[in-house]
Amino acid sequence: MIEKEKKFYIQHPRFYVAVDCIIFGFDEGKLKLLLLKRNFEPAKGQWSLMGGFVQKNESADNAAKRVLRELTGLENVYMEQVGAFGEIERDPGERVISIAYYALIKPDDYDKKLVKQHNACWVNIDELPTLIFDHDMMVEKARNMMKRQAVSKPICFRLLPELFTLTQLQTLYEVIYGETLDKRNFRKRVADMDFIEITDKIDKTGSKRGARLYRMNPETYCKSDRKLPFVKL
Numbered sequence: 752m753i754e755k756e757k758k759f760y761i762q763h764p765r766f767y768v769a770v771d772c773i774i775f776g777f778d779e780g781k782l783k784l785l786l787l788k789r790n791f792e793p794a795k796g797q798w799s800l801m802g803g804f805v806q807k808n809e810s811a812d813n814a815a816k817r818v819l820r821e822l823t824g825l826e827n828v829y830m831e832q833v834g835a836f837g838e839i840e841r842d843p844g845e846r847v848i849s850i851a852y853y854a855l856i857k858p859d860d861y862d863k864k865l866v867k868q869h870n871a872c873w874v875n876i877d878e879l880p881t882l883i884f885d886h887d888m889m890v891e892k893a894r895n896m897m898k899r900q901a902v903s904k905p906i907c908f909r910l911l912p913e914l915f916t917l918t919q920l921q922t923l924y925e926v927i928y929g930e931t932l933d934k935r936n937f938r939k940r941v942a943d944m945d946f947i948e949i950t951d952k953i954d955k956t957g958s959k960r961g962a963r964l965y966r967m968n969p970e971t972y973c974k975s976d977r978k979l980p981f982v983k984l
Contacts, residue, residue, distance in 0.1 A: 766846045770815040771802035771886065773833065773853040773893040774823070776873060777910035780919075782926040783873040784890065785822070786882070790870050793844050794883040800890075801871065802849065815852040822869050824862030829909045830854045831900070833893045841885050849885075853893035855909040876926070901927055905946070905972055914964040916954050917941060941965075946972035 774785040786798050801822045805814040812832070820826055830852045837848040866872070874880070876894075881887065901907050907923055921937050941947050946968050955961035 764846075766848050768805045768811065769802055769847050769849040770805060770811055770818055771800045771836075771849050771851045771889055772815055772819050772822070772830075773800055773851060773890055774819070775853065775855050775876075775893075775897070775910065776858055777923050777926070778858040778873065780922050780926070782876040782923075784876055784879060785866070785871055786874050786879075787822075787869060787871045789883070793842070797883050798874075798880045799883045800851075800886045801869070805850075811850045812852075815850070819854055822865060822871060823856060823860075824865050825856060825860060828854050828856055829906060831896065833889060833896055836885050836889060838885065849889075851889040851893065853897060855897075855906060857910060857912060859912070898928060905967060905969075908967040911967075914950060914952060914954075914966055916962040916964060918962060920947075920965070944975070946975050 776783045776785065785801070787801050789795050789797055789799055801818055803814065803818045803821075805811055809817065812830075815830060815832075816826070816828075819828055819830070833851040833853055835848060835850050839846065841847065841849070879887075879890070882890065897906070901924070907920075907927065910923060911919060917938060920941070921932055921934065924937075925932055948966050948968050948971070950964050950966055952964040953961035954964050
């Protein structure tokens, strides 16, 4: 029986399985992507996402977590599987099927030394260079997925510092959706959401008067009936 099972698998072709990480960050009012300037073949000297091959002792999800950890030093990062990319000639080296994931990290949480060692840097999402293989397609699909999820889940708060201003929050939603939101209506919606809490702290980096800082309370959110959206798709 075992020999028959082996023959069943042997008669089929074998492929490499990889993962690619689409890592988003939010800094200086801009949505950014962490990209790698490749110093190895194939496509040496070109821009790509951070990726790697799935090893025998790990699942695809764990492989993506490992790749992210090796690049940023972070664990327990918010990640979502975007999909599988398996065009026959997508990789010039071998037949490789890649499973893409997108991740959201805060601007100051990652290990900057590790990122530099990998020859990686943050690039404004509106100024992306041409990426290798089908990585442009992965990024586009990840952005569309993030837009859909941002109206039903509080994922955007994973891009903000623990304490944030309402201007930061509104700017983040504007850059994600590529549209300007009415300030008064936006703040009315925020005021109706009990999981966004005002604090007694003031941010004075933008002006002498300063702006009140807020925080997101995940426990209150889980109990709340008032979910997002701030934006209607």
